[in-house]
Amino acid sequence: MEMKLSAHGVSYAYRPGVPVLQGISLELGAGKVYFLLGPNGSGKTTLLECLCGLRAPQEGRISLGDRDLYALPPMERARAIAYVPQIHRPVFGYRVLEVVLMGRAPHLGLLSTPGRRDLDIAFAALDAVGLSKLADHVYTELSGGEMRLVLIARGLAQEARFLLLDEPDAHLDPKHQHGILRLVRGLAAEGLSPVLTTHNPNNALLYADSVAILRGGLLVAQGPRDEVLTPRNISIAYGMEFELIGGNQGLKAFVPVQGRSSRSDFGVN
């Protein structure tokens, strides 16, 4: 049965009267890569955290299948939705394998420790992200790209259908960005539903199935990639004029309109 994760009119404010999200409705389905695209401060990370069940929206509701996400027991929720955070620096120097094993937490009782089967799953997850060789390395000594892969492996070990990644392409060089995004696409092909936040519209062009564009806590547009990723929507989202170049062989890119990126354009509100 296909289970959907959906938001219905979700609003969230850290401080009363200053909403970060307003009336967001969207539906995340199986086997598709879903991008939440928007500039800094557009509310995409907050939305991601609401979808993980980490923040309860003040208005609206989020449902998993036909059940309210916040009414689910935390362990059951964590078996359906995995969260891959952006920054992760534990104080203690855990081994890579130990970090990945932590993804088994929602499958283990309060007093149990991971067993043979959990180890196998953790190794398989490390293998899936191509880091088997680093299993015994100290996590805190890895490079940024490797750390992110380890966290994705932990999400895989969680065996959740929805994998919610917070800016997996941030602070990485192009090679590592594309490596991670390709990996995520591959996971969608295996039936997972990855949801990613990013500020990079070109990464969405390359890897998204569906896209939601956020600006100032409001949805600018959402839907299939080619309908949503238009120069107009991107220009609105970033307050700066973009044009879409290419398109013949399916290779496309957003670039700022030449000579128009004057100072005043940044101030558009």
Add this chain to the structure above:
Amino acid sequence: MKQGAIRLGLVLFPAVAVIASLFVGRYPVGLREVIGALLPLDGVSPTARILILDVRLPRALGAALVGASLALSGAVFQGIFRNPLVDSRILGVSSGAAFGAALALLLGIPWYLVDVFAFGFGLLAVFLVVLVARRFGNSVLVLVISGILVGSLFSAFLGMIKYVADPLDVLPAITFWLLGSLSGTGWDAVGKLLVVYVLGAGTLLLLRWRLNLLALDEREAAALGVNVTRLRTWVILVGTLLVASAVSQAGMIGWIGLITPHAARALTGPDHSRVLPASMLMGAGFLVLLDLLSRTLMRSEIPLGILTGIVGAPAFLLLFMRHLARGGGWR
């Protein structure tokens, strides 16, 4: 192979320390007498028998339990606060517990309730620290400072108690007990320590793997289905229980809880499944050895708190330098 050797060494360390402390002391006893007293066989003088069975053995076991309690509480506090620079003393728990116990002594409360007072005020102290630290952003340094703050407050209250205590009997008792001592630890005290220890250490050991999740960022742990607040509260309760029991028996003994977990991590890595057993075994061994020194180095006993300070402060300096050298910060 290497892990096996480490495990064996960890188990042997406190065992050897306890056995050694049966032999060593102002009144020398030999192998024949120790074996004779333990088994028990004939041909051992009543003095030696009493000395070995009713003085040295309970005292060594008491030291082992106190050391294990302090080290274990230090390990879990460092884990759940994600802070390698705290233990029960830096978090103010020990001062709170000491104030509670001193108050109980001052009021002439029955001995079995002293622990309850120590536990209550230890808890009060740690929750005050958590509240203050939360308010100011919860970094490594803020937590340490709030701990020192709350600790000083309870030390001041403790000073007040000493000031009003009867200088002839209650005051010397409080003062000497506070400096840390295991002298006069008998079987009844061992029994009391053991009951609390089995409860507390048992709970923490059962939770050992899950404690790793508390060492993560709070949101990440929550995303893994952990009820962070509830689990953390339980661990604080149990950790404070262990500290209260140790403090009301042996006074304020610092450093063991701070340093032992670091030594344990250096041997076993940071996984709490291994750090907790290693910490408690090492803590037990260390304190038995230090207690052995405290009663043999000089003609009169050196208070344990003084000895642990002399050994602990330089050891902590080394650890801290290593923490910085590895890029550890003050986050």
